Amino acid sequence: MLWTLLAMHVVAVVAIAGSGRWLKIRVLLACAAVAPAATAIWASVQLLQGSGPTIAELTWVEGLDLGLRFSTDALALMMTLLVSGIGALVFVYATGYFSADAPSGARFSASLLGFSASMLGLVWADSVWTLFIFWELTSVTSFLLVGHKNTDEKVQQAARRALMITGAGGLVLLAGLLVLASEAGTTIITDIGQIGGSAGTVAALLVLVGAATKSAQVPFHVWLPGAMAAPTPVSAYLHSATMVKAGVLLLAVTGGAFVDVQAFQTVGMAFGVTSVLWGAIGALRHRDAKLILAWGTVSQLGLLVTLLSIGTGKAVFAAVSVLFAHALFKAALFLVVGEIDIRTGTRDIDELGGLARKMPIAFAVALAAGLSMAGAPPLLGFAAKEAAIEAVVKLSGFEMIAAGIGIIGGSVLTVAYTVRFLVTVFGPGPDTPVGPRRLAMTLPAVLLGAAGLVGFAALGVVNEIVLPAAVELNADAAKYSLLRWPGFTTAFGISAAVLIAGAALGGALSRHAAHAPEPLGADSADRLIDGTMSVARQVTARVQHGSLPVYVTVMASTASLAALPFFADLDTSHLVWADQPMQAVLAVAIVGSAIAGAFVGSRLGAALTLGAVGTGMSGLFILHGAPDLALTQLLVETIVVVGFVVGLGHLARQFPPVTGGWRTVRLTMSILGGVAVAGALAAASANPSGRTPVEQLATESVEEGGGNNIVNVILTDMRALDTLGEVVVLATVAVGILALANLRDPEASA
């Protein structure tokens, strides 16, 4: 089933990408919605039936555990529901967002659907390799979508920044997954047990950094506000509801392995708490409604990371609940902002006002989603936030203080920026002109906004989705559930205080017009990226400077040094001085002629020494018992010498003089190469790994090949196809030589 769903996505991506010439963007987007809708329906049926995980596997290299492996446990099903459910709604929404004749419709629709498929692969992945591949695919598709308006330089820069940060994080993650897999002894994620020690710490830190780049944790968050350059459907889908959750999801599934690793908790908590607070402060500083939501996402992701690094059953349960609730309300809020942007032409909260009256449906959706974000009853966000605060209350010591500051302080600020957002956009203010409503935009927003209310009303259903997912991660989570009315507990008291304090702060701040702040950190990230590019260019210029002799020297020296390990166990007992006395004489003659050929000044002299070497080689072949080789060598050598003499008629009589100290380098490199080849050969021949079945070859060449000369039968019979290839090579060379030889001096012929 998983293959069918994935194949459906891939076929749709290809079909959409290919049909851009004939179909407009709205038709393409509507077609693209089919595959996610089908997947969402499948996932809901699976969830309702409570059936066990579906596993799909495709092995490539068995010994290395290489291949694709998917498994849909309860957590993966919950994520599938979010990815595909929100995905289908976003596709519908986008048909209203884009004008009917918007350009590059095929590229946009295909990339967005491609992202949807990559995200499914990521949440289903049950092998570290599969996880990594789809992780990177989401980065690439995200790059394409952020850079949709590819003629704008600022957009290009934002897309590049997002790709560089998440791409670098992906490499760090790969290193972490490698350490994790080798330490755990398996690449299958569900089979990974607990690991510890220094390897555990290294793996935990690498995985944390990978997750922090994807989930926009401070200081890697700088790409996320920039990614708001994407069309709003993309921001709603990728940069709030789904892709940025990938890092959180990664921490959730690997968290079990790092239970004993203190660094995982400490560093994770540091990332999380900083991001909760800094993200929320960012959301309070900005004037662009979309940026307020983006910074809010950084804050909410920090909350999730904090909860997961606490790692207790209650905290994990709270994390999964908040993740679910956040996806719903944040997607709804983005869709509303997108609608405001299209209908009023601005997202600046100073220019917006009075929209509660002019856009009542959007206001209702924003109110429901916003209150859910603030954690107010009677909404799903309230139940989830209660669980989070209760998880903190149950802690003790330093952990409680850190997590308390993060989660409770963050909650106050969250309420504040929510109130500021709602008041400034929908409350009294400038009289903004509003364009006509588009049904395709309203409907998905209403559905997502209502989900928070319905979810709270039917909390049992939400529990059935969230609880098994949390239990997959931590068995202790089983005793908790989301409560509609927690009673007058400590957590409820804190919640109430948070709401009051946050509302007061937000109300106060919304009366002051804010200056749009500089995008802090984005500049330094860009400088770092540009610096990396420039270093890469300089290294390329240094390494690839165009001199063929230098390339050959570098390669030959490297290969020679690589042969050094052979010398460690060089066994000389199997070596004899010479098989026959004549062999030694020929050896000296051959090497002597070769050396003479290298230093002789005249080209004719060099050609003659080459002939001498070839003749000596024939002698060695005779001595070795290879008359066919000797005969061929003599023939070939004759033709080469003749060719030289004919060809040299056009070349200068003397070689051009050799200059400089470069000669010493060349000599050193060549001696090193010669010693390496001879030494490696001597070492290798000490342990012959097998023996050629000479008897069998002899019988077969007579009985099947019909010839007594085994070498000939091998060439013409057993390896006939190779010999045919050889003939083709020679024919090609002959044609080439003919073409080159007919070339006349262009000036002489002119």
Next chain:
Amino acid sequence: MSIALLFTIGGLTTVGLYLITARSMSRILLGFALLGHAAVLALLASGGPPGAAPITNQSTPAEIANPVPQALALTAIVISFGLTLFLLALARRQQVLSGDDLVEDDLEDHRIAEGTT
């Protein structure tokens, strides 16, 4: 294995490597030819000790030299022959077009290097 053969292989490799790092195309092709010889000898030497010619009606299978490397070496000789002649034609063309047979640095790579400064 015979030290004389190893010496020949090592010596041919050394001179061959020295020559293919030269600037003159005709020297480079001499180097290729010598490296080809070294490779053929290495194939032959790694096949085992010398013996009688591998012809079934003249010697018994126990006496003959290993025929498999000989078959491989035969192909190698022919291919390096083709390569040598092709390089010779290239050197001649270079001579006709530019007056000498020197291998120049790659212009495209030079342009990359200049683009950074």
